[in-house]
Amino acid sequence: MVFRKRKIAAKTPAELDAMEAAGRIVGVELQEVRAAAKPGVSTLELDKVAETVIRDHGAVPTFLGYQGFTGSICASVNEVVVHGIPSPSIVLNEGDLISIDCGATYDGWVGDSAWSFGVGSLAPEVDALNKATEWVLAEGLKAMVPGNRLTDVSHALERATYAAEERFGVELGIVDGYGGHGIGHTMHEEPYLANEGKPNRGPVIQEGSVLAIEPMLILGGEVDTEVLEDEWTVVSVDRSPAAHWEHTVAATAEGPRILTPRGKNAGAL
Numbered sequence: 641m642v643f644r645k646r647k648i649a650a651k652t653p654a655e656l657d658a659m660e661a662a663g664r665i666v667g668v669e670l671q672e673v674r675a676a677a678k679p680g681v682s683t684l685e686l687d688k689v690a691e692t693v694i695r696d697h698g699a700v701p702t703f704l705g706y707q708g709f710t711g712s713i714c715a716s717v718n719e720v721v722v723h724g725i726p727s728p729s730i731v732l733n734e735g736d737l738i739s740i741d742c743g744a745t746y747d748g749w750v751g752d753s754a755w756s757f758g759v760g761s762l763a764p765e766v767d768a769l770n771k772a773t774e775w776v777l778a779e780g781l782k783a784m785v786p787g788n789r790l791t792d793v794s795h796a797l798e799r800a801t802y803a804a805e806e807r808f809g810v811e812l813g814i815v816d817g818y819g820g821h822g823i824g825h826t827m828h829e830e831p832y833l834a835n836e837g838k839p840n841r842g843p844v845i846q847e848g849s850v851l852a853i854e855p856m857l858i859l860g861g862e863v864d865t866e867v868l869e870d871e872w873t874v875v876s877v878d879r880s881p882a883a884h885w886e887h888t889v890a891a892t893a894e895g896p897r898i899l900t901p902r903g904k905n906a907g908a909l
Contacts (some may be wrong), residue, residue, distance in 0.1 A: 645843070646842075647844045648831060648843045648845055649822070650846040650849050651824065651850055652848065655749070655848075658748075659749045659824070659890070660899045661746055662744050662751035662899075663751030663898075663899040664900075664901060666743065667753065667901050667903060669690050670740055670753060670755045671902055671903060672690070673689050673690050676689045677759055679733055679760065680731060681732050682726075682728045683715035683738075684711075684726045684727055684728045684730075687713050687726035690712045691704070694742075694744045697744075699744040699745060700744070701713075701743070701745075702743030702744055702750050703742065709872065710726070711725055711726040712742070713740050713741060714739070714742075714754075715738060716739040716741070716873075716882070716884065717739075719881060720739075720874065721815055721818070721874045721875060722739070722818060722856060722884055723872045723873055725870060734759060735759065737758055737770060737883065738757065739884040740754065740755055749824065749825060750827050750888075751888055752823055752886065752888050754854060754884045754886035755886075756773065756883040756884055756885060758770070769812070769881060769882075769883050770883045772801075772804035772810055772883075773804075773855055773857045773885050776797060777797075777855050777885040777886070779796065779799075780793060780797035780853060781853050781887065781898070784845065784853065784889045784890075784896040785845065785891050785896065786845055786846055786849075787844070789839070789840050789841060789842050790833060790841065791839055792839045793845075793853060794819075794835060794837035794839075795839035797853070797855050801814055801835075801857065812858070813859075813860065813862045813863040814857060814863055815857065815858060815863060817865070818835075818856055819832060819835045819854065820832075820835070820852045821833060821851070822851060822852075823851070831843055833852075833853065835854075835855050848891065849891045850899065853887060854884060854885065854886030854887075856884045858876045859882070859883075887899070887900050888900045
């Protein structure tokens with residue numbers, strides 16, 4: 641009997657181009673939301689900016705209505721790790737760390753990306769957390785190459801997190817129970833991608849395989865979270881700040897291809 645290794649489904653070059661078209665809309669939206677994120681602005685106002693940008697580009701907000709979610713973005717401030725619901729009562733303050741997670745569906749394909757940034761200047765340790773999380777994503781996605789297996793990416797993210805603690809001088813906790821995912825015509829496709837784990841396990845990454853890679857780290861080493869009564873908002877149990885960075889990434893013969901670029905003004909990622 642011959643056993644075939646499972647593989648992560650592959651997209652064609654034309655399909656990757658179509659996914660990048662959706663991803664570029666997300667990149668523009670994230671830059672517009674960041675520009676609008678100032679002290680005194682509510683997360684609901686940021687949501688309206690995001691929806692306008694997405695629709696003006698001929699796309700549809702993927703998050704809006706997803707399992708009953710009421711926003712076009714997840715706006716997660718400080719101790720909120722993910723899935724913060726945009727609200728008129730959540731008003732930004734100087735020094736807040738906010739994560740904006742957004743999806744856009746364009747011509748039948750989904751782009752999904754998250755970007756954490758400060759409202760004004762961040763406290764040094766929070767700034768270190770955010771820079772570390774960005775770096776972990778950049779290092780981890782290097783494992784998104786044909787021939788690797790799913791958990792090679794998980795392991796790369798985990799190793800990068802430990803290295804980031806030394807590099808940025810902070811203690812980091814890898815959020816338990818949340819991670820990345822396959823993506824294509826729908827936002828969440830198989831497989832689930834953990835942000836830590838042993839290498840060389842799970843399905844094989846092919847040329848054209850696509851994953852949403854998204855490290856989520858908590859300052860101080862906490863790994864546990866709880867979901868608030870709204871059944872969406874995920875917060876660190878010790879209420880320490882968290883950062884979340886995400887890109888939709890394809891494996892190609894030339895190396896990892898980011899399908900959700902943010903342009904030349906978006907920093908390293």
